[in-house]
Structure formats: C-alpha cells, structure tokens
Amino acid sequence: MRRGFTLIELLVVIIVLGLLAGLVGPQILGRLSEAKSATARTQIDLLGVALDSYRLDNGSYPSGEQGLAALRDRPAREPAPTNWRGPYLRKPVPLDPWGRPYIYTIASTQATGFELRTLGKDGKPGGEGEDADITGS
Numbered sequence: 001m002r003r004g005f006t007l008i009e010l011l012v013v014i015i016v017l018g019l020l021a022g023l024v025g026p027q028i029l030g031r032l033s034e035a036k037s038a039t040a041r042t043q044i045d046l047l048g049v050a051l052d053s054y055r056l057d058n059g060s061y062p063s064g065e066q067g068l069a070a071l072r073d074r075p076a077r078e079p080a081p082t083n084w085r086g087p088y089l090r091k092p093v094p095l096d097p098w099g100r101p102y103i104y105t106i107a108s109t110q111a112t113g114f115e116l117r118t119l120g121k122d123g124k125p126g127g128e129g130e131d132a133d134i135t136g137s
Helices: 007-058 067-071
Strands: 103-106 114-118 134-136
Touching: 007 067, 007 114, 007 134
Parallel strands: none
Antiparallel strands: 103 114, 114 134
C-alpha cells in the first residue's frame, strides 16, 4: 500500500500556512517601517555630533554649498575651514534609509545652527507614519 498525503491534508496545511502568513506578515512589515524611522533619527543625531565637532574646530558649520561632504573631505569651496581636523565621519555620508541624501540647511546666522532632515518614505514634505518628515538640529 502506498503512503502519501490526501488532498484534504494538503489543503489543511496550505490554509494553516496562509493564515500564519496573514497574521505574521503585517506585524513584520510594521516593524520594518519603524526600524527605518529609528535609523533615520540615529543617523541624524550622529551627523549632528559630527557637525558640532566641525564647528568646534573651525568656528562655524559648513556652508550650505559645502554641505555634509565637508565632514568627510576638506572643503575646497569658500569659506575655507581654518582648522579642519577631519574626517569627522569614518565612512562616507550615509543616505537616508529610503535611499535619498539628507537635507542639510544652515541658518542665516551661524549662532542658530543648522537643520538636518529627511522627507520620509514618500519623499514629500509632511506626511504621517513612515511618510513623516524626520528633523534634527
């Protein structure tokens, strides 16, 4: 006599696997979006520390034209840093978790600082959840 699975046994297994995927899948995807937002916040904080170190050495933050690249390579554009002791980052400036560069803006007066932000998953200002902007300064 041959042993094997009946059609009903196979259907039951397929249904159970489908139910598990339906219950577990959304939980995993929800955690993934939370992880990307947390990664963006952490990267913004670390870039902020590097920018503060740059300011301590040079008396001001990199200009908007110099951008975050000034943390890795000595800026060739004016204003030239007076006491550049970089690189201030061990690795190249990271992209945000959605693959876009962070937006770096310098305030009109150096005393008020800078702003770093990412526009979230959708790449547009505003939004909620994973599409929300993440800002640091």
